[in-house]
Amino acid sequence: xxxxxxxxxxxxxxxxxxxxxxxxxxxxxxxxxxxxxxxxxxxxxxxxxxxxxxxxxxxxxxxxxxxxxxxxxxxxxxxxxxxxxxxxxxxxxxxxxxxxxxxxxxxxxxxxxxxxxxxxxxxxxxxxxxxxxxxxxxxxxxxxxxxxxxxxxxxxxxxxxxxxxxxxxxxxxxxxxxxxxxxxxxxxxxxxxxxxxxxxxxxxxxxxxxxxxxxxxxxxxxxxxxxxxxxxxxxxxxxxxxxxxxxxxxxxxxxxxxxxxxxxxxxxxxxxxxxxxxxxxxxxxxxxxxxxxxxxxxxxxxxxxxxxxxxxxxxxxxxxxxxxxxxxxxxxxxxxxxxxxxxxxxxxxxxxxxxxxxxxxx
Amino acid sequence: xxxxxxxxxxxxxxxxxxxxxxxxxxxxxxxxxxxxxxxxxxxxxxxxxxxxxxxxxxxxxxxxxxxxxxxxxxxxxxxxxxxxxxxxxxxxxxxxxxxxxxxxxxxxxxxxxxxxxxxxxxxxxxxxxxxxxxxxxxxxxxxxxxxxxxxxxxxxxxxxxxxxxxxxxxxxxxxxxxxxxxxxxxxxxxxxxxxxxxxxxxxxxxxxxxxxxxxxxxxxxxxxxxxxxxxxxxxxxxxxxxxxxxxxxxxxxxxxxxxxxxxxxxxxxxxxxxxxxxxxxxxxxxxxxxxxxxxxxxxxxxxxxxxxxxxxxxxxxxxxxxxxxxxxxxxxxxxxxxxxxxxxxxxxxxxxxxxxxxxxxx
Numbered sequence: 117x118x119x120x121x122x123x124x125x126x127x128x129x130x131x132x133x134x135x136x137x138x139x140x141x142x143x144x145x146x147x148x149x150x151x152x153x154x155x156x157x158x159x160x161x162x163x164x165x166x167x168x169x170x171x172x173x174x175x176x177x178x179x180x181x182x183x184x185x186x187x188x189x190x191x192x193x194x195x196x197x198x199x200x201x202x203x204x205x206x207x208x209x210x211x212x213x214x215x216x217x218x219x220x221x222x223x224x225x226x227x228x229x230x231x232x233x234x235x236x237x238x239x240x241x242x243x244x245x246x247x248x249x250x251x252x253x254x255x256x257x258x259x260x261x262x263x264x265x266x267x268x269x270x271x272x273x274x275x276x277x278x279x280x281x282x283x284x285x286x287x288x289x290x291x292x293x294x295x296x297x298x299x300x301x302x303x304x305x306x307x308x309x310x311x312x313x314x315x316x317x318x319x320x321x322x323x324x325x326x327x328x329x330x331x332x333x334x335x336x337x338x339x340x341x342x343x344x345x346x347x348x349x350x351x352x353x354x355x356x357x358x359x360x361x362x363x364x365x366x367x368x369x370x371x372x373x374x375x376x377x378x379x380x381x382x383x384x385x386x387x388x389x390x391x392x393x394x395x396x397x398x399x400x401x402x403x404x405x406x407x408x409x410x411x412x413x414x415x416x417x418x419x420x421x422x423x424x425x426x427x428x429x430x431x432x433x434x435x436x437x438x439x440x441x442x443x444x445x446x447x448x449x450x451x452x453x454x455x456x457x458x459x460x461x462x463x464x465x466x467x468x469x470x471x472x473x474x475x476x477x478x
Numbered sequence: 479x480x481x482x483x484x485x486x487x488x489x490x491x492x493x494x495x496x497x498x499x500x501x502x503x504x505x506x507x508x509x510x511x512x513x514x515x516x517x518x519x520x521x522x523x524x525x526x527x528x529x530x531x532x533x534x535x536x537x538x539x540x541x542x543x544x545x546x547x548x549x550x551x552x553x554x555x556x557x558x559x560x561x562x563x564x565x566x567x568x569x570x571x572x573x574x575x576x577x578x579x580x581x582x583x584x585x586x587x588x589x590x591x592x593x594x595x596x597x598x599x600x601x602x603x604x605x606x607x608x609x610x611x612x613x614x615x616x617x618x619x620x621x622x623x624x625x626x627x628x629x630x631x632x633x634x635x636x637x638x639x640x641x642x643x644x645x646x647x648x649x650x651x652x653x654x655x656x657x658x659x660x661x662x663x664x665x666x667x668x669x670x671x672x673x674x675x676x677x678x679x680x681x682x683x684x685x686x687x688x689x690x691x692x693x694x695x696x697x698x699x700x701x702x703x704x705x706x707x708x709x710x711x712x713x714x715x716x717x718x719x720x721x722x723x724x725x726x727x728x729x730x731x732x733x734x735x736x737x738x739x740x741x742x743x744x745x746x747x748x749x750x751x752x753x754x755x756x757x758x759x760x761x762x763x764x765x766x767x768x769x770x771x772x773x774x775x776x777x778x779x780x781x782x783x784x785x786x787x788x789x790x791x792x793x794x795x796x797x798x799x800x801x802x803x804x805x806x807x808x809x810x811x812x813x814x815x816x817x818x819x820x821x822x823x824x825x826x827x828x829x830x831x832x833x834x835x836x837x838x839x840x
Contacts, residue, residue: 180542180748182741235838238831240602240635240762243755248763273602274834336829355833379544383745386542386752393605393755400602400830401610404822407829420828426837460766462838466782467698467769468762469600470835471717472636473827475788476597 151185151376156205158198158215160317161191164402165339166364169270169395170214173366176387185380187212202367206262211372212384214269217255217365218299223262225300225440226450230255230266232275232359233454234301235433239271239361239396240469241461246363249457254450261446263370269388270364270395273403276354277421278333279345281324284353287424296320296332300440301358304432308425317343324348333358337406338399346414353421357429364395513547513742515734518567520560520577522679523553526764527701528726531632531757532576535728538749547742549574564729568624573734574746576631579617579727580661585624587662587802588812592617592628594637594721595816596663597795601633601723601758602831603823608725611819616812623808625732631750632726632757635765638716639783640695641707643686646715649786658682658694662802663720666794670787679705686710695720699768700761708776715783719791726757 155174159167174187190210192198201213202220218231230251237245245251246268259266278297284290291309302312313329323329325348332349333356334340346352366388373381410416420426441451465471517536521529536549552572554560563575564582580593592613599607607613608630621628640659646652653671664674675691685691687710694711695718696702708714728750735743772778782788803813827833 176744176748179744180741182739238602238834240600240759240831244759244762247756247759274830276829354829355837357837360831360834360838377544379542382538382541386538386745386748389752389755390748393751394609397602397606397609400606400823400826401819403830404826407826418829420833421837423840427840430838430840457763461762464762464766464769465835465839467638467716467780468636468765469602469722469831470839471782472600472722473832474836475717475719475783476722476792476824477827477832478785478789478792 149184149377151380153185153187153211153372154195155187155189156192156195156201156210156213156215157189158192158201158213158219161194163191163339164342165272165335165395165399166214166216166270167191169364169391169398172394173214173269173387173391176390177383180383180387181380185376185383202262202264205367205369206264208369208371210369212366212368214364214366216362217266217367218362221299224258224447225443226258226447228300228440229450229454230268230363230365232299232362233433233437234299234304234358235430235437236360237458237461238469239273239363241458241465242271242361242363243268243392244461245454245457250453251457254446254453258446258450259367260370264367265370265373266365266367267385267388268363268392269366270391271399272335272339272359272362273396273399274336274355275333275359275362276336276340276352277356277358278331278353279324279340279349280331280351280353281349282330283351284421284425286422287428290425293331294329296323296329297358298333299358300436301356301433303436304358304429307432307436308428321345321348335362336399336403337410338402341406341410346410346416350415350417352410352416352418354418356421357426357433361396363392511546511739513738515547515549515573516557517549517551518554518557518563518572518575518577519551520554520563520575520581523556525553525701526704527634527697527757527761528576528578528632529553531726531753531760534756535576535631535749535753538752539745542745542749543742547738547745564624564626567729567731568626570731570733572731574728574730576726576728578724579628579729580724583661586620586809587805588620588809590662590802591812591816592630592725592727594661594724595795595799596661596666596720597792597799598722599820599823600831601635601725603820603827604633604723604725605630605754606823607816607819612815613819616808616815620808620812621729622732626729627732627735628727628729629747629750630725630754631728632753633761634697634701634721634724635758635761636698636717637695637721637724638698638702638714639718639720640693640715641686641702641711642693642713642715643711644692645713646783646787648784649790652787655693656691658685658691659720660695661720662798663718663795665798666720666791669794669798670790683707683710697724698761698765699772700764703768703772708772708778712777712779714772714778714780716780718783719788719795723758725754 218228220227293310297312305312441448567575580590582589655672659674667674803810
């Protein structure tokens, strides 16, 4: 995975290489029973949702621990660029990081299972797999190979399909389309006949304006409004097939984790779990309002992607995700656990949120 | 509200009146900085989901506080019956309770907004209103009138429509039907032409067998399987219109809450928030498996309620819920806040979980 593959804040404001990061390395405990940690984030400074939620995690840890564990937050690029977060935490240059595990496909493709998979699960379903379907143990096993441990720590909920410069009426309109798309979903798009391109946030607007790309996905109305895509791409389709939820992670250096007493471990894990629901619901609460601004003030045309595009995207997604099982033993076991859970969840969905929402819409 | 109005564990095993409860009253702090609390629950002992989740909340608080706040759990009837929990916590006979706020309709009908409303919201949407739509502040204002504070602390997710002795093919089949139904949804059922009856868990099976009732709602496959309704009512319809999520609460005596230092307050609130998602996802993870047992082993006929039943139930629900606004000022403000949020959430649903699940099912 290249530099340009990263979703947020990738190059912007990167000021420190590994030398500066090492200089900033903190001793695990500053005095008896007291700790100071650095939290790197993959988000631009004060990024609404994921970024402000990461700050709430740090604040809750400090309050619950009565100041025995203080955490200082660094936005993407302040200490290391977003895409170096994994290695910085792994090497102990920072004790923890708030990010999205599908940024680490170059470490192992199965990392995507703990963030978002094309054609996957909603936030509630995803967390049911993580907490009660075996997901968390598998995640710990995978990250353990890198000297890390991680906990679920937020999510975006369902993401929009994206912004398009021209109308999409059928699968044929996707052929030849150049579209920004991260993660395993990029491969799905390529197999649909489009051309997936990845680039960080700051490059998207000029690329849409110049015609380097014809379309882009980003997150949802609340975050998308701020970036101004409506100025150059009038068609806003949703939901997407690619992220039924894009979960965030609190990843922690294993040695730093093990240096904590049991009560502080429970507090750190707990603060992540609180915001695991907190950040998702903040997106849900803000998306509807932002959509109104896009439609009423900026005259954005909002609609669903055509059924044949959705159907084919979900079909191909199943193939792309299944290929992770061929990588190695842990990849196979993660795929099999998730796949069994997904089958059950999809089968049960007409009796759960999906069925209720459908009845409500009659 | 009468004894028999309560959902779970109402009379069963009730051993203590107010005298015993008073004798069990604990001093708020047992030694400097150390506290021992009682948590009453509205659930039978070891009740899967809500009951075992309440125990996890207590365990997490003890671990995160390094034993400075110990909480002893009491099932419904062990100290006071389920339906006396509100008053027992209010009067300080126990410091806190894990229950469902729609059990307290006799205190104020608006309590239902913090648990479940017919035709309402999914778990994710409900929590978005609570955390980021103004719900929590209104809840604190309402419970403050009773010397209580409460935090969201779990939920069942979407509940099934219920168990029926005869097939339901249209709205006409609901006329004259005697059905167990709690909360404001009972009034909806009555306006549909059915007759709502309320009774605690233990009375449902004999009532179905003797024909006192023709149908009952309970929770979902995971909890319903254990009660054996499939033996006398072969038709299992879902989802219901009545509980898109039935949220649980951690209610706390205000004086006990204020006696805690800030770090322990954050830990108590935090533990409730962790299990707010935890309990919901435990239901989601277990319902699909239990449904397979019901269908494959017990040959239960599972289906959706007819569209005209769902449509009319949702229509009447809106009227019944709106009537809470007429009670008083706080009732009106709670209704208006919730109603505005619900309109936005329903409008946005085709771009959120609902739209994603629909695309996935194509």
